[in-house]
Every structure is written in C-alpha cells, then in structure tokens.
Amino acid sequence: MTLEDAIDKVMGRPTQSSLRLAPLADYAIEQLEYHGLPGVKGGSSGELRIKGLARSKDWDVAYDFAGKPRLLLSLKSIRKAPVWNQGLIEGTWFIMFDSRKPKGTRVLDAAKVQNEGDAFFQSLLRELKIREPAVPFTKSIS
Numbered sequence: 001m002t003l004e005d006a007i008d009k010v011m012g013r014p015t016q017s018s019l020r021l022a023p024l025a026d027y028a029i030e031q032l033e034y035h036g037l038p039g040v041k042g043g044s045s046g047e048l049r050i051k052g053l054a055r056s057k058d059w060d061v062a063y064d065f066a067g068k069p070r071l072l073l074s075l076k077s078i079r080k081a082p083v084w085n086q087g088l089i090e091g092t093w094f095i096m097f098d099s100r101k102p103k104g105t106r107v108l109d110a111a112k113v114q115n116e117g118d119a120f121f122q123s124l125l126r127e128l129k130i131r132e133p134a135v136p137f138t139k140s141i142s
Contacts, residue, residue, distance in 0.1 A: 001027055008103045021075045025060040028073055035121045036139030037063060065135050071128050093120035
C-alpha cells in the first residue's frame with residue numbers, strides 16, 4: 001500500500017470512526033516491516049492499550065520484545081509531555097495533504113514526504129537497535 005492509498009482510505013471513512021486512521025497504521029506497520037522490523041501489531045486489528053507511568057494509553061502500532069512494548073506509535077497525539085513511559089523515544093512525521101484534490105494526488109510534495117517518512121522509520125529503528133540490540137531485525141540497521 002502506498003501513502004496515497006492509505007490517505008485515500010482514511011478520507012473515505014467517517015470522521016467519527018474509531019478505526020478511521022487504521023489504514024495509516026497499516027501503512028506504518030508495512031513500512032516498519034519493509035525497513036527491517038517484522039511482527040509489529042495494531043492497525044486494522046485495533047488500538048493496543050499499553051500501561052504507562054500515570055495511566056494506560058491506546059496506541060495505534062506496537063512492537064513487543066521480551067514481553068514488553070519496545071516501540072509504540074500514536075498517529076494522533078505525538079506530544080512532548082507528559083511522558084507515557086520511561087525512556088520514550090519522541091519522533092514526528094508531518095504529512096501535508098489536501099483533501100480537496102482527487103484520489104492519488106492528495107499528498108503535497110510527495111517525494112519530500114516519502115524521504116521524510118523513510119528517515120522517520122529508519123531513525124526509530126536505529127534508536128530501537130541501540131536500546132535493544134537483541135531485536136531480530138531482518139535488515140541491517142545503521
């Protein structure tokens with residue numbers, strides 16, 4: 001699935017739907033696998049409730065290793081504070097799109113967005129490798 005496909009699917013869902021962003025989460029799961037991290041959960045199968053320091057939070061994408069969540073993505077609330085878990089890695093990928101444009105052409109500056117997306121996923125996996133060197137990546141992470 002391409003990013004354009006995911007955004008088109010999001011745009012086709014009711015704004016009130018709790019699964020509205022599931023296609024974007026599915027895209028993130030595919031990208032993490034493409035970049036070398038298989039076994040990521042979430043997306044269309046639903047949000048994942050993860051216990052944090054102050055309370056539990058629903059996450060859109062999660063990777064567990066050795067019985068603990070090691071990589072979590074939230075598609076609607078990447079924020080500075082409060083930190084949900086000790087050692088949380090913060091990162092953002094901002095995708096600008098125009099909902100008035102026809103299907104397949106909504107992402108603005110698609111090449112730039114794709115490059116930034118690749119850098120986003122690679123940076124998350126580099127940090128995960130530093131923190132959890134035993135994670136079984138399928139590609140070299142550098």
